[in-house]
Amino acid sequence: xxxxxxxxxxxxxxxxxxxxxxxxxxxVWFEIGRTSLLREAGLPYTKLEESGILLPVxxxxxxxxxxxxxxxxxTIHTRMEEKPRARIRLDYRVTNEKDEExxxxxxxxxxxRRDGKPVRPxxxxxxxxxxHFPD
Amino acid sequence: xxxxxxxxxxxxxxxxxxxxxxxxxxxVWFEIGRTSLLREAGLPYTKLEESGILLPVxxxxxxxxxxxxxxxxxTIHTRMEEKPRARIRLDYRVTNEKDEExxxxxxxxxxxRRDGKPVRPxxxxxxxxxxHFPD
Amino acid sequence: xxxxxxxxxxxxxxxxxxxxxxxxxxxVWFEIGRTSLLREAGLPYTKLEESGILLPVxxxxxxxxxxxxxxxxxTIHTRMEEKPRARIRLDYRVTNEKDEExxxxxxxxxxxRRDGKPVRPxxxxxxxxxxHFPD
Amino acid sequence: xxxxxxxxxxxxxxxxxxxxxxxxxxxVWFEIGRTSLLREAGLPYTKLEESGILLPVxxxxxxxxxxxxxxxxxTIHTRMEEKPRARIRLDYRVTNEKDEExxxxxxxxxxxRRDGKPVRPxxxxxxxxxxHFPD
Numbered sequence: 001x002x003x004x005x006x007x008x009x010x011x012x013x014x015x016x017x018x019x020x021x022x023x024x025x026x027x028v029w030f031e032i033g034r035t036s037l038l039r040e041a042g043l044p045y046t047k048l049e050e051s052g053i054l055l056p057v058x059x060x061x062x063x064x065x066x067x068x069x070x071x072x073x074x075t076i077h078t079r080m081e082e083k084p085r086a087r088i089r090l091d092y093r094v095t096n097e098k099d100e101e102x103x104x105x106x107x108x109x110x111x112x113r114r115d116g117k118p119v120r121p122x123x124x125x126x127x128x129x130x131x132h133f134p135d
Numbered sequence: 136x137x138x139x140x141x142x143x144x145x146x147x148x149x150x151x152x153x154x155x156x157x158x159x160x161x162x163v164w165f166e167i168g169r170t171s172l173l174r175e176a177g178l179p180y181t182k183l184e185e186s187g188i189l190l191p192v193x194x195x196x197x198x199x200x201x202x203x204x205x206x207x208x209x210t211i212h213t214r215m216e217e218k219p220r221a222r223i224r225l226d227y228r229v230t231n232e233k234d235e236e237x238x239x240x241x242x243x244x245x246x247x248r249r250d251g252k253p254v255r256p257x258x259x260x261x262x263x264x265x266x267h268f269p270d
Numbered sequence: 271x272x273x274x275x276x277x278x279x280x281x282x283x284x285x286x287x288x289x290x291x292x293x294x295x296x297x298v299w300f301e302i303g304r305t306s307l308l309r310e311a312g313l314p315y316t317k318l319e320e321s322g323i324l325l326p327v328x329x330x331x332x333x334x335x336x337x338x339x340x341x342x343x344x345t346i347h348t349r350m351e352e353k354p355r356a357r358i359r360l361d362y363r364v365t366n367e368k369d370e371e372x373x374x375x376x377x378x379x380x381x382x383r384r385d386g387k388p389v390r391p392x393x394x395x396x397x398x399x400x401x402h403f404p405d
Numbered sequence: 406x407x408x409x410x411x412x413x414x415x416x417x418x419x420x421x422x423x424x425x426x427x428x429x430x431x432x433v434w435f436e437i438g439r440t441s442l443l444r445e446a447g448l449p450y451t452k453l454e455e456s457g458i459l460l461p462v463x464x465x466x467x468x469x470x471x472x473x474x475x476x477x478x479x480t481i482h483t484r485m486e487e488k489p490r491a492r493i494r495l496d497y498r499v500t501n502e503k504d505e506e507x508x509x510x511x512x513x514x515x516x517x518r519r520d521g522k523p524v525r526p527x528x529x530x531x532x533x534x535x536x537h538f539p540d
Binding site for chain 1: 163199
């Protein structure tokens with residue numbers, strides 16, 4: 001298992017006229033969570049892209065439990081529980097400064113080449129992940 | 136059941152460096168689908184808000200099947216299958232000009248007052264929906 | 271001179287907690303105005319890109335006069351007054367259904383190749399524009 | 406004069422199909438710069454809003470000099486040079502890790518009440534700013 005935490009401060013641009021964060025922004029924060037996890041694991045997404053591998057979102061889901069407000073400092077908790085195979089799944093939790101859970105969700109990704117063809121996880125990705133998922 | 140179709144043209148701002156639409160924009164299009172459905176049903180969301188009722192997203196999910204490209208004209212198919220109760224569910228399909236299915240998804244919404252308190256669907260909403268969901 | 275009008279309906283996602291449209295969205299609408307002008311003139315931006323020419327924004331300015339609200343149907347008036355040379359300038363006005371002026375602004379663009387090198391306006395662009403700017 | 410620096414890391418969502426940051430995002434970063442300046446000066450924008458004062462953008466301009474790329478860590482330099490009166494002006498510079506200047510711009514803001522009526526800068530704002538602008 002790999003776990004990672006990163007923080008974002010809510011931008012004014014992310015609010016809507018309900019006075020809280022517009023819901024689609026959570027998916028942008030999930031992306032920040034997973035790219036931050038990859039960067040810390042030693043494989044920045046930019047490296048993956050340079051090697052010709054993209055990691056598009058196949059499925060995304062979010063349950064919205066409590067509103068995030070402008071200027072809140074939020075923690076995005078990202079977790080990869082299952083050993084990556086043809087697809088990988090990441091789970092997310094978003095909490096605020098009072099440690100209240102605002103949202104939970106997940107994304108599923110496939111590995112593809114620039115031409116759109118699905119591929120197995122590349123070697124640098126497998127090597128980085130292996131120690132976290134002992135058999 | 137209520138069904139509705141509306142169209143969007145993909146904006147340059149909605150693309151990302153993979154050369155296709157960034158995934159979180161589909162949730163914005165879903166919002167366009169459901170507000171367009173409500174407007175056509177005779178109850179614009181602005182009216183609902185004026186009566187003090189908000190309809191926040193409780194859950195949002197999307198499966199991404201095929202990429203949308205800049206300048207594509209997409210059709211958002213929105214469908215309410217179940218009679219609205221404390222919560223309502225809307226299902227979406229996004230297709231392109233070749234009638235290819237790009238994404239499918241759903242959102243679940245609750246009715247709340249401005250102070251955040253959950254309420255039953257308001258009368259104007261129930262009246263508008265009733266003919267579409269005969270017992 | 272070339273003039274063009276196109277419409278957008280304000281999305282919920284485009285509002286902020288002031289209850290009006292977040293200001294940076296006007297620059298996205300300006301982009302819709304100019305790509306719509308190009309499409310109608312017979313040269314969709316996708317065609318320009320296919321020929322290897324990009325038209326990045328060099329300068330963007332907007333004066334915000336009056337707020338746009340959720341669900342408003344706005345008209346984006348786009349105008350190219352000067353014959354395109356190494357750079358082109360487009361002027362914009364955004365009006366609402368009451369014909370109130372909400373914003374005015376402009377953008378300046380250069381023509382570049384994919385490698386970033388500045389180029390003269392391509393021939394297809396010059397041919398399309400010539401009749402609108404007689405000497 | 407007040408000067409302030411803050412950093413942002415470029416999000417994937419902020420790129421477009423040219424492979425660089427979509428231009429309207431700079432205006433969102435300018436907002437991060439000025440709210441960060443206010444927070445550090447001791448007057449978070451949330452406090453200003455609680456006292457019923459809003460600070461909408463009246464004019465925004467940006468010159469785009471060089472592209473920002475995904476995952477770049479950028480510095481937003483924000484500067485208030487003139488003593489705030491009915492209107493305030495903020496100037497911005499965005500630089501990357503190699504200290505290259507990517508963009509320069511400014512925004513002008515007015516002070517208004519929730520009902521839209523223009524007001525003088527509120528007392529807490531004037532008190533915070535006074536030491537930075539000795540006569």
